[in-house]
Amino acid sequence: MSFRHVGIIGAGSWGTALAAVLDANRLPTLIWGHDAEHIARVTATHENSTYLPGYRLPDSFHFTTALDDLAECDLVLLVTPSKAVREVAARLSTTALSPEAVLLSCTKGVERGSGLRMSEIIAECFPHNPVAVLSGPSHAEEVVQKMPTAIVLGCAREDIRTRLQQTFATSFFRPYTSEDVAGIELGGALKNIFALAAGVSDGLGLGDNSKAALITRSLAELIRLGVALGGKRETFQGLSGIGDLMVTCFSRHSRNRAVGERLGKGERLADIVASMNMIAEGVPTTYSAFECARRFGIETPIIDQMRALLDGTSAPREVALNLITREPKAE
Numbered sequence: 001m002s003f004r005h006v007g008i009i010g011a012g013s014w015g016t017a018l019a020a021v022l023d024a025n026r027l028p029t030l031i032w033g034h035d036a037e038h039i040a041r042v043t044a045t046h047e048n049s050t051y052l053p054g055y056r057l058p059d060s061f062h063f064t065t066a067l068d069d070l071a072e073c074d075l076v077l078l079v080t081p082s083k084a085v086r087e088v089a090a091r092l093s094t095t096a097l098s099p100e101a102v103l104l105s106c107t108k109g110v111e112r113g114s115g116l117r118m119s120e121i122i123a124e125c126f127p128h129n130p131v132a133v134l135s136g137p138s139h140a141e142e143v144v145q146k147m148p149t150a151i152v153l154g155c156a157r158e159d160i161r162t163r164l165q166q167t168f169a170t171s172f173f174r175p176y177t178s179e180d181v182a183g184i185e186l187g188g189a190l191k192n193i194f195a196l197a198a199g200v201s202d203g204l205g206l207g208d209n210s211k212a213a214l215i216t217r218s219l220a221e222l223i224r225l226g227v228a229l230g231g232k233r234e235t236f237q238g239l240s241g242i243g244d245l246m247v248t249c250f251s252r253h254s255r256n257r258a259v260g261e262r263l264g265k266g267e268r269l270a271d272i273v274a275s276m277n278m279i280a281e282g283v284p285t286t287y288s289a290f291e292c293a294r295r296f297g298i299e300t301p302i303i304d305q306m307r308a309l310l311d312g313t314s315a316p317r318e319v320a321l322n323l324i325t326r327e328p329k330a331e
């Protein structure tokens with residue numbers, strides 16, 4: 001049975017791109033945004049010029065700033081930055097949304113302090129609703145151009161996984177399914193830290209050998225921490241692990257890689273963040289992953305060095321030197 005009313009929480013680039021996928025399957029969407037001025041502009045111009053310029057929004061996109069308007073939805077995508085997920089999920093839970101409605105987290109992050117994944121936060125707010133996740137190598141800029149993209153959909157319930165797969169499958173968007181919700185989310189969240197690091201390597205001009213070594217050791221670290229936090233090793237070897245790590249470390253569209261490159265060139269984090277209107281999740285995730293790693297006693301040299309860089313206690317060249325001169329060990 002297909003979904004009839006789809007709501008999207010978050011009017012940024014990824015929310016817009018996912019609405020475009022659904023539009024290709026003739027599914028209209030109601031997109032909620034928190035910024036009334038932005039929503040008025042998008043509605044009037046049929047373009048999300050702040051987050052995804054150059055893409056004309058189809059007539060099947062409808063916008064609102066009232067969460068209550070989503071109460072009729074049988075599928076709600078949560079696509080805000082991770083720092084806003086708890087607040088919007090809590091607010092949504094006060095609406096008349098049915099306990100049958102499926103909540104699909106498309107956000108990549110881990111909550112600071114609690115170490116909770118986004119789907120766990122959503123499940124706390126909606127203990128009776130099915131919660132699913134969507135992740136994988138997928139830059140919004142390419143999805144709206146209908147460039148071939150494959151992602152993974154995860155849910156504990158097989159019927160929901162199949163329903164979501166049918167809903168999102170198009171001639172340019174291929175969803176795989178998996179039961180490993182934790183692995184899918186952890187791969188998508190942790191890779192952003194390593195994309196920052198890959199950007200630093202680019203900014204320092206350290207070359208291809210260095211970047212290949214960094215990404216390979218990043219995957220080892222991602223798997224080590226991801227398995228300790230409940231994900232399956234095979235998941236990290238798939239689209240939401242190595243797939244997303246590759247695209248984010250190499251893509252010209254990656255905001256995390258771009259932040260890292262600017263750090264590598266010597267800019268201050270505060271200045272970089274102030275100059276961007278979009279989210280780079282790798283920054284907060286560096287801190288939450290560091291906390292999780294300490295709690296579980298996992299060795300995370302790259303995450304530790306990235307934290308020192310973001311804190312301003314280590315310079316980019318020092319970070320690179322610290323990693324290459326670590327205690328010798330077996331691979």
Ligand SMILES: NC(=O)c1ccc[n+]([C@@H]2O[C@H](COP(=O)([O-])OP(=O)(O)OC[C@H]3O[C@@H](n4cnc5c(N)ncnc54)[C@H](O)[C@@H]3O)[C@@H](O)[C@H]2O)c1
Pocket residue numbers: 010011012013014015033034035051079080081082083084088106107108109138139140141277278279281
């Ligand atoms: N952009 C992509 O290609 C892409 C792909 C896959 C996953 N993601 C993930 O999707 C999530 C959203 O990213 P994005 O690219 O759409 O971000 P974005 O920066 O393009 O847009 C974020 C949106 O959230 C809104 N927002 C900001 N703070 C808010 C708050 N406190 N409450 C409610 N809304 C708020 C902004 O106004 C904006 O509409 C992130 O976790 C990101 O990692 C992005």
Ligand SMILES: O=P(O)(O)OC[C@H](O)CO
Pocket residue numbers: 108136137138139195244247248253254255256257279280281
């Ligand atoms: O542009 P980034 O670095 O936020 O990455 C976006 C997506 O997560 C890529 O899969």
